[in-house]
Amino acid sequence: MASKHITMALAGNPNAGKTTIFNQLTGARQKVGNWAGVTVEKKEGVREHKGIQFTVVDLPGIYSLTAYSMEEVVSRDFILKEHPDVVVAVLDASNLERNLYLACQLIELNIRLVFAMNMVDMAKDKGLLIDYEQLARLLGVPIVQTVGTKGIGIEELLDKVREVVEGADSVSRHIHINYGPEIEEEIQTIKGVLKGKTPEFAARYYPRWSAIKLLENDPLVIKELASCPKGDMVLKQAEASRTHIKELFEDEADVIITEARYGFISGALKETVKLSAVAKRDMSYEIDRVLTNRLLGLPILLFFMYLLFQSTFILGEYPQSWIEAGVAFIADVMGHVLPDGLAKEMIIDGVISGVGGVVVFLPNIVILFMGISLLEDTGYMARAAFLMDRVMHLLGLHGKSFIPFVMGFGCNVSAIMAARTLESRRDRILTILLNPLMSCSARLPVYVLVAGTFFPKHAGNIIFGIYLLGVGIAVLMGRIFSKTIFRGEATPFVMELPPYRMPTFKGLIIHAWDKAKAYLQKMGGVVLVFSVIIWFLGAFPKDVPLSMDYEAAKATLEERLAQSGLSEEDSRAVKEEIANIEQKEAAERLQASYIGRIGQAIEPVIRPLGFDWKLGVSLLTGFVAKEVVVSTMGVLYQAKANEEEDLSGLQAALKKSGMTPVTALAFMAFVLIYVPCMVTIVTIWRETGSLGWAGFAISYLIVLAWIVAFGIQKIGGGIYGFVGG
Amino acid sequence: MYLSDVKNGAIATVKHIDSGCEMYRRILELGIFPGTRLKILQNVPEGPVIFEKNGSKMILGRGMAQKIRVE
Incomplete structure (x- = not known):
């Protein structure tokens, strides 16, 4: 048919x-x-x-x-x-x-x-x-x-x-792997009981398979059978059979069965495989001799990581400036084309400031993901797991956990899902809980912006340092967790080392395009929506009580400007004053807006860290997606840099906001550590199967972020004050 | 002698695996059981062992390597 x-x-x-x-x-x-x-x-x-x-x-x-x-x-x-x-x-x-x-x-x-x-x-x-x-x-x-x-x-x-x-294949037939007379006898016995006592179960799964699984002491088959009526009688027989085999062979039945399968395989291979004399020498040996070398291995790994993050920043800079120019151009065009009004305000101050502020980081993210997939596709990642085994033991884990950690630098969501390859639940949950400390690519825009503003000459090194800080804290927390909540040994480390493969250019491009697409979709979705929401919360309510009549003050000044006979110097001074008044007004309006009120409500908590309420609001919205931190800053600091919507405007605004380099460091550290994005939280919940662990992850990370940022502020503030004053 | 004591480049034959059931089966599933010949490629002191079996390479953590008796 x-x-x-x-x-x-x-x-x-x-x-x-x-x-x-x-x-x-x-x-x-x-x-x-x-x-x-x-x-x-x-x-x-x-x-x-x-x-x-x-x-x-x-x-x-x-x-x-x-x-x-x-x-x-x-x-x-x-x-x-x-x-x-x-x-x-x-x-x-x-x-x-x-x-x-x-x-x-x-x-x-x-x-x-x-x-x-x-x-x-x-x-x-x-x-x-x-x-x-x-x-x-x-x-x-x-x-x-x-x-x-x-x-x-x-x-x-x-x-x-x-x-x-269609049943038209001539080779297909069902074969039985013979496990030897003693085991076959037990299989027959169990099969008999299974068919007799639990016919429904025998119909559900192939009885010979069920019997073998019962001999292997398979927990899932046992569990399912236990819920069948009379299932316990089958289980009793299976138990008896296992004991009987153990007495006969002085070994567990599952071990005997595994060995028998390999026996069957080697028999089949003996008949069908010949080794020819002309074997190509595998390059992997030579490469591995260097890359997994006792002395060279770790420095090379560190070098690759360093290269990855540096190139993310340096190579990304060029396309970044093109996108920046594009965004500025669009904002300019929109400014001229659109009629004045709320819609224009929303598009320029909300959408373009918000989305435009984030979209410029697209090149950095694409480069980072390409780098990570290059490490994976070549097979180097497995070597990294080998090299990092001893380091990972410090965290109470083993080398295999290193892979989800590196992937975390790309995206914590896929990294947390990759933790499924770990065999034990303990290792998996520990790896998942520590994973958000691996700074994902969505946090990168914040660092690029802030570090680029306050440490323009050393941005690459500062960012690498932030990543290292995350790793360092992960080691520390791993130690603490494995000594307290997760006591016990890591499960044994077994992993295949794949041969090196040349990644295809096409594959890399496809992968980069995939990531770029996902990023742009996020821009068009979550980031867009939140930019508009933040703009709305910042622009309303419109009729707030102001400390002075700005309109009147502006009007007087404009009148003066319109007068003829003003010297060039005077007219510039007046213009500046108008700009000043406008800025003051905007700042006051923002403070009285919904978002200003929210920000001021949380300000007491973040004040000790040196963050003003705008940073606070940015952090709050960052819970949705870390890219939103930058877009929120774009919308909020807008008030002070109305003429230039592009990034350098935002950078200038940040500098003018009174943020010090120390606060900048504390802020980056806070962004690194505090709550991962919503999707990550949901993934933690799904993967651990418990809301408790998701809640635990949120709370320990927030507390930790506060402590670290506070520490940086205190220590750094001391040094800065000392050097500066 | 245990797998963890074998020098780089040496070939060892598995004699016995001293470990609990689940891990034992896991090791068997990877095709390592008494009689299997392994070539040790990298044996890091206090770290894991890389070995080769039939042309494919595997990493085994130290804990496990200390439980595989070889000759």
């Missing part, structure tokens, strides 16, 4: 090239990482092929189908409960033994399978001669050879999937 619609799930080891195959299948523009477990989310895509609609679901990268990690549970649940028409296992041909381990477990599920034998070119380079046809026959699963990076074999894969769904 020809079906018009086929759902296929992609399963496979991390680094087997699953994401690349997924992209080739669906054309989805998304990232290919190179370290274990980049695909933590379930991704879907569609593809038309020869009149059939394929829905492709990308499952997270896994090594096994136990219930060991979240990814495994997610993948298994999808396969067992959503019943995709076909599961395509993407296998790395250059690393067959371990990849086939997962394949064996998929075979045991008794589902429709196709193996996409990926990276066949790399296997050839390694000198492996593999008889894929023979292997397919042995496994009872059709094999399609693919090279994901070049798009080879994708059409054939879809053809094969269709054949398997």
Whole structure:
């Protein structure tokens, strides 16, 4: 029967090239990482092929189908409960033994399978001669050879999937991996009890698989079975079988079963794989000798990080000035074209000041993300995890946590989701709680603005210092947390070291474009809305009691200006006075506005830090998204720099506001540490599964931010006062 | 001798893994069990170990390496 619609799930080891195959299948523009477990989310895509609609679901990268990690549970649940028409296992041909381990477990599920034998070119380079046809026959699963990076074999894969769904494939048959007479006997016994006592469960999952899982002491199968009527009788039998096997082999049943699977695999490989003499030498060894060197490794890593942040600032400067000029031009045009009134005020003071203030940082963010994805795609990130293992132990974590930390410099949301690759809940929550201290790219505009204003010559170094401050505090808090709330050892550190890969230029560009698009969407959405809201709160109420009649004062001055016979000097002085009065008026109006009242209400809390109420309001709105901090400043400080809406205007306004370099430092530190953005909070909540942890993250970060900013203000104020006075 | 004591560049054969169930299975799943031959590429004192098995490289934390007996 020809079906018009086929759902296929992609399963496979991390680094087997699953994401690349997924992209080739669906054309989805998304990232290919190179370290274990980049695909933590379930991704879907569609593809038309020869009149059939394929829905492709990308499952997270896994090594096994136990219930060991979240990814495994997610993948298994999808396969067992959503019943995709076909599961395509993407296998790395250059690393067959371990990849086939997962394949064996998929075979045991008794589902429709196709193996996409990926990276066949790399296997050839390694000198492996593999008889894929023979292997397919042995496994009872059709094999399609693919090279994901070049798009080879994708059409054939879809053809094969269709054949398997239609039952037209000649290779497909269900094989049993033989676990030896003793274990097979126990499997039969459990299967018998399972079918007899819990027929409903036996119908839900393939009974042989359930029996094997029960022997393996799989917590999820046990839990599900326990909720079935008479399930306890099956569990009792399973318990007895496990004890029996332990007595026989003096080893746990799950260990025996794992060894038997590997035995089966090595048997199959012996028959199908030959090693040719002409193996290309892998460059990875030479590179690793330097990059993971005991003495050189860490300095090189630090150098790369330093390079990343410096180039973010320096390279970003050029396109930044172009965008700045563009924004100024638009503001100028709008100023002339639009009729005076509220709408004009809103567009120029709200939208252009707010959004324009933030959009100039687009180049910095794109460069930062490109740098991070370069580290990932080349495979360097896994080396960094290795190098940082000892450092991460200081935080009570191990090297693998370093990856979410580095990703945090891009965006805490994706970084917190990447923490799923950590096996233990303790490591995961600790990594998540510390992650907001990794300064995300949305905070970068604040630093670029403030550091650029107050430390124009050393902005790059100051910003690098702020990032280091975040890391330092993370180490400190990690130590405190792992000695108090999270006592106990970090789980063992096991990770695959992928071979180095040359990142493709196209991939980098696609990735950069993705980030730019996301950033611009944020500008058009959240930042735009909040700029208008902030403008509104700042512009209303209109009829506030003023300390003097500004209009009258202005009118008198303007009259004087209109008089003829004023010397040039005099007329300039009068003009200045008008500007002064206008500024005073605007400042007074702002203070009396809604936002001024909110700002003054919170001012007592931030006064000790040296922040005025405008900074306070900016921080408050930054909770929505960190970019909004700058756009709010753009709108609020506007009052003093009405003529120049561009960034240098904002910089000038900040300087005039009485902010000292010390306050600037305290402010940057505060922005670094205090509450992460809303989306991050929601992600923490989702990933930890508890509102409590999200609340804890908010409160400890706010308190910490206050303490650090206060410290900087006190210490720095002392030094500054001493040097300056 | 334990995996954590092996010098850089040496080849070791796994003899026994002295660890709890869950971790043991995890290690087995990565294809390391008694009889497996490993080539040690980087053994950082007090740090993790990088080794190679069948052409693929893996990192193992020190804690784990101290539990794998090798020859």
